[in-house]
Amino acid sequence: MxxxxxxxxxxFCPVGNFFIDPWAPVDRALITHGHSDHARPGHRRxxxxxxxxxxxxxxxxxxxxxxxxxxxxxxxxxxLVSFHPAGHVPGSAQIRIEVAGExxxxxxxxxxEADGLSEPFExxxxxxxxxxxxxxxxxxxxxPQAQVLAGIDDWWAANAAEGRFSLLGAYALGKAQRLxxxxxxxxxxxxxxxxxxxxxxxxxxxxxxxxxxxPVTPETDLKAHAGALVLAPPSALGGPWARRFGAxxxxxxxxxxxxxxxxxxxxxxxxxxxxxHADWSGLNTAIRETGAERVFVTHGYTSVFRRxxxxxxxxxxxxxxxxxxxxxxxxxxAP
Amino acid sequence: MKRFAALFTALDRTTRTNAKIEALAAYFxxxxxxxxxxxxxxxxxxxxxxxxxxxxxxxxxxxxxxxPLWLFEECYPVVGDLAETIALVLPQAxxxxxxxxxxxMAEIAALAQMDEPARKAxxxxxxxxxxxxxxxxxxxxxxxxxxVGVSQTLxxxxxxxxxGIAEADLSHRLMGDWTPAxxxxxxxxxxxxxxxxxxxxxxxxxxxxxxxxxxxxxxxADWCAEYKWDGIRGQLxxxxxxHFLWSRGEELMTDRFPELAQARDFLPxxxxxxxEILGWADGRPLPFxxxxxxxxxxxxxxxxxxxxxxxxxxxxxxxxxxxDLRPRPxxxxxxxxxxxFACLPDRAPLRLSPLLPFVDWTALAETRAAAxxxxxxxxxxxxxxxxxxAGRKKGDWWKWKLDPLTVDAVMIYAQAGHGRRATLYTDFTxxxxxxxxxxxxxxxxxxxxxxxxxxxxxxxxxxxxxxxGPVRQVKPEHVFEIAFEGIQRSPRHKSGIALRFPRMARWRxxxxxxxxxxxxxxxxxxxxxx
Numbered sequence: 001m002x003x004x005x006x007x008x009x010x011x012f013c014p015v016g017n018f019f020i021d022p023w024a025p026v027d028r029a030l031i032t033h034g035h036s037d038h039a040r041p042g043h044r045r046x047x048x049x050x051x052x053x054x055x056x057x058x059x060x061x062x063x064x065x066x067x068x069x070x071x072x073x074x075x076x077x078x079x080l081v082s083f084h085p086a087g088h089v090p091g092s093a094q095i096r097i098e099v100a101g102e103x104x105x106x107x108x109x110x111x112x113e114a115d116g117l118s119e120p121f122e123x124x125x126x127x128x129x130x131x132x133x134x135x136x137x138x139x140x141x142x143x144p145q146a147q148v149l150a151g152i153d154d155w156w157a158a159n160a161a162e163g164r165f166s167l168l169g170a171y172a173l174g175k176a177q178r179l180x181x182x183x184x185x186x187x188x189x190x191x192x193x194x195x196x197x198x199x200x201x202x203x204x205x206x207x208x209x210x211x212x213x214x215p216v217t218p219e220t221d222l223k224a225h226a227g228a229l230v231l232a233p234p235s236a237l238g239g240p241w242a243r244r245f246g247a248x249x250x251x252x253x254x255x256x257x258x259x260x261x262x263x264x265x266x267x268x269x270x271x272x273x274x275x276x277h278a279d280w281s282g283l284n285t286a287i288r289e290t291g292a293e294r295v296f297v298t299h300g301y302t303s304v305f306r307r308x309x310x311x312x313x314x315x316x317x318x319x320x321x322x323x324x325x326x327x328x329x330x331x332x333x334a335p
Numbered sequence: 336m337k338r339f340a341a342l343f344t345a346l347d348r349t350t351r352t353n354a355k356i357e358a359l360a361a362y363f364x365x366x367x368x369x370x371x372x373x374x375x376x377x378x379x380x381x382x383x384x385x386x387x388x389x390x391x392x393x394x395x396x397x398x399x400x401x402x403p404l405w406l407f408e409e410c411y412p413v414v415g416d417l418a419e420t421i422a423l424v425l426p427q428a429x430x431x432x433x434x435x436x437x438x439x440m441a442e443i444a445a446l447a448q449m450d451e452p453a454r455k456a457x458x459x460x461x462x463x464x465x466x467x468x469x470x471x472x473x474x475x476x477x478x479x480x481x482x483v484g485v486s487q488t489l490x491x492x493x494x495x496x497x498x499g500i501a502e503a504d505l506s507h508r509l510m511g512d513w514t515p516a517x518x519x520x521x522x523x524x525x526x527x528x529x530x531x532x533x534x535x536x537x538x539x540x541x542x543x544x545x546x547x548x549x550x551x552x553x554x555x556a557d558w559c560a561e562y563k564w565d566g567i568r569g570q571l572x573x574x575x576x577x578h579f580l581w582s583r584g585e586e587l588m589t590d591r592f593p594e595l596a597q598a599r600d601f602l603p604x605x606x607x608x609x610x611e612i613l614g615w616a617d618g619r620p621l622p623f624x625x626x627x628x629x630x631x632x633x634x635x636x637x638x639x640x641x642x643x644x645x646x647x648x649x650x651x652x653x654x655x656x657x658x659d660l661r662p663r664p665x666x667x668x669x670x671x672x673x674x675x676f677a678c679l680p681d682r683a684p685l686r687l688s689p690l691l692p693f694v695d696w697t698a699l700a701e702t703r704a705a706a707x708x709x710x711x712x713x714x715x716x717x718x719x720x721x722x723x724x725a726g727r728k729k730g731d732w733w734k735w736k737l738d739p740l741t742v743d744a745v746m747i748y749a750q751a752g753h754g755r756r757a758t759l760y761t762d763f764t765x766x767x768x769x770x771x772x773x774x775x776x777x778x779x780x781x782x783x784x785x786x787x788x789x790x791x792x793x794x795x796x797x798x799x800x801x802x803x804g805p806v807r808q809v810k811p812e813h814v815f816e817i818a819f820e821g822i823q824r825s826p827r828h829k830s831g832i833a834l835r836f837p838r839m840a841r842w843r844x845x846x847x848x849x850x851x852x853x854x855x856x857x858x859x860x861x862x863x864x865x
Contacts, residue, residue: 138402139410139423258423260347260471261415261757264484265785269348304409311403 003097003104003128006319011106011130015099016079020106023322030081032108033092034059034173037324049083051119051206052091055173058202070119086110087121088276089174090208096124105290106130109325111275112282113145117181117208123289130296131287134277134325135255136305142279149182152272155251160188160227165248169234169268172196174276175253176231177203177210185211189225192216193232193241237268255326277326299323338366339374339436340468346483355485359493368520369437376515377481378490385479386446387454389417392478395455396421399462412805415757418474425462425470432464440515443477498524503535533574536581537607537653537661538725542715542732549696549716549735559665559719560691560699562711563734564648565623566613571647573598573606591629592645594684601683605657610649610688620710622823623835649676650688653723661723668723706737707864712820713737739818740860742852743843745773745811749795759788760795765817769854773811776830776857782839814846815839822861832857
């Protein structure tokens with residue numbers, strides 16, 4: 001029997017009778033991380049890493065959530081299960097499943113560069129690797145994080161010198177905190193949209209160090225914070241919420257900003273190429289380092305990436321899932 | 336090319352017109368003069384001839400990046416720009432370059448004389464010395480597609496700010512057949528031109544589309560009506576023994592329409608006429624598509640000139656005997672125009688745009704309804720007492736266009752857009768029923784909101800039946816109302832029909848595909864409106 005099968009509800013382990021990141025309600029769900037396309041409501045039991053648990057609880061409410069440490073081995077049915085850092089967001093994991101000596105690894109979402117906040121990605125040896133490929137085209141090559149953050153600092157400092165706010169669009173979970181931890185907080189105050197502040201509060205409570213932020217409310221005295229960096233979900237940037245900041249400079253932090261057309265369409269002044277997903281070389285390196293011969297690609301440029309992997313000698317297949325990866329053009333912005 | 340790349344980056348990082356003008360003006364002040372001249376040339380559409388085919392560039396880029404060609408080809412539609420795709424897939428540069436924009440342009444010009452291996456070697460060397468924006472710009476220069484969101488008007492404004500020379504003078508200086516090889520910055524930009532005042536046009540007065548019913552305009556006796564022609568708005572100037580023809584975009588079109596040189600023989604010096612350039616044969620306008628060839632073809636062949644002769648349909652007189660008539664009421668200008676035209680021979684390529692008499696608004700509505708039969712796209716209403724204003728102003732001039740024709744059609748193919756629409760499916764092919772088959776008859780790209788494009792993009796990804804390169808065949812599930820301005824027979828199209836200015840008027844979520852229109856419906860429209 002195959003270690004994992006791909007069903008209409010999600011990725012399933014028959015001998016362990018559990019699902020990984022299922023998109024329809026199941027009895028037992030192993031969750032790679034807290035983004036809403038991976039951690040969904042309605043399952044009877046959940047298992048996630050201890051550092052991922054607070055955000056999942058915050059988002060899904062009173063669920064039956066058990067936690068596991070990175071590297072800890074746990075037997076579920078006839079499967080041996082362990083979670084390993086995926087480097088995507090704090091607490092994110094790849095899930096390793098071993099059945100009768102055969103090892104499969106499900107990547108969830110991952111990036112290979114250490115971001116200074118998330119537990120750094122660890123390659124895990126496997127016979128079969130289930131990988132995302134959100135940015136699985138050779139046009140996506142990320143510059144080192146330090147370089148991108150320096151660009152953001154320069155932009156913020158220049159705007160602050162003109163007395164303008166710097167509105168930066170970033171996902172509420174992961175990207176926003178990565179930016180907080182990485183920018184030079186000495187440049188000025190940092191304001192946050194409510195959705196981002198809520199996630200920051202959860203992470204601070206679990207002991208993750210983030211610089212001080214001021215949540216924006218109708219009562220906030222914006223004049224007192226002139227020149228601040230303002231972090232908000234991408235969807236808030238074009239809307240009424242952003243108007244209170246006047247003639248602010250606007251930017252987005254996303255892997256999609258690598259494409260000039262997308263950058264121009266979003267209508268922001270600046271696009272900072274910063275992603276929590278692996279770039280082309282990150283994907284290829286990660287897959288190579290698993291030593292896997294079989295690769296299943298789940299979301300992203302699946303058909304192109306599968307063909308590329310097949311060209312490289314892998315036994316590669318596409319798996320249809322409900323995962324979205326990093327989106328800028330879905331009908332709604334992902335949270 | 337670092338200074339030029341810095342300019343490009345500054346332009347690319349702002350959506351504010353003023354910031355763009357500032358960046359350009361700074362560049363026109365501090366960049367080397369040869370680079371400034373090249374920048375003016377590029378931003379006014381003067382590009383060197385393409386020295387390398389894009390096929391070779393794709394092959395060389397894929398080879399240099401260590402990628403199979405098919406993978407490169409998959410990337411192109413995602414990025415939506417060939418120059419950018421190449422810049423992104425190439426490995427990081429191993430060296431640096433201090434070559435300026437004009438150095439690069441000289442080298443690109445020299446490529447034409449080289450054999451292919453030498454060309455390839457040169458391009459690979461440059462690729463290995465340029466990174467990021469410089470590499471993107473180099474690729475844009477060799478592929479010839481140089482569009483950076485700066486109009487000629489914007490560039491001219493920046494030039495005016497940098498040099499202190501009036502915009503209208505500059506736009507005249509930039510006209511004509513120059514290239515950076517045939518002139519210098521000093522000769523082109525800084526040397527005063529005594530003929531500038533002769534050619535200077537008046538700003539065009541532009542009309543708004545009327546909202547609702549013309550009843551609100553009051554007494555019909557206060558208004559003049561004429562056809563709204565489907566041509567190119569033009570201002571004809573005869574001064575100092577020569578003539579000029581300006582477009583609404585203040586581009587000089589004199590050379591495009593050599594027929595109008597005859598105006599010098601028929602009109603007195605110091606005459607300026609506002610009108611519409613129309614393809615004209617057998618006493619009626621030719622379809623706009625015919626006129627379009629006169630604008631888009633590089634050279635005007637004798638055959639093209641014979642196939643599509645043009646006239647200027649005159650509707651206003653702005654200057655008479657060197658006197659600016661714009662402050663006078665339309666009724667007076669019109670009377671003077673008619674007097675001027677009364678003595679023109681028939682062979683002159685100048686025609687009066689006739690006034691349409693009407694006793695009340697209902698009568699005018701009937702005239703408007705029959706406008707297509709006259710080869711027009713509606714009627715214009717102008718207040719008889721109004722002066723000739725500048726720019727788009729509400730109140731005295733209104734256009735009252737015919738409602739577009741529409742059909743409900745099924746979307747069958749989708750393709751991602753280019754530029755800012757890259758990664759979004761925005762270019763669709765539509766079909767109508769012919770028995771049980773769907774026959775494609777038009778493409779349309781515009782008319783939906785960004786949110787609708789995002790929604791349809793997500794749907795296309797989930798409902799692709801087959802892929803043909805960048806084109807996806809999708810489930811015939813969505814019906815759109817296609818609006819268009821005209822319909823014509825066309826042997827080049829499978830359906831036998833070509834539409835004028837098709838666009839998506841509405842997403843008909845309420846309509847199942849079975850209720851879309853048929854090829855017979857289109858043929859009926861062709862019979863009644865073609």
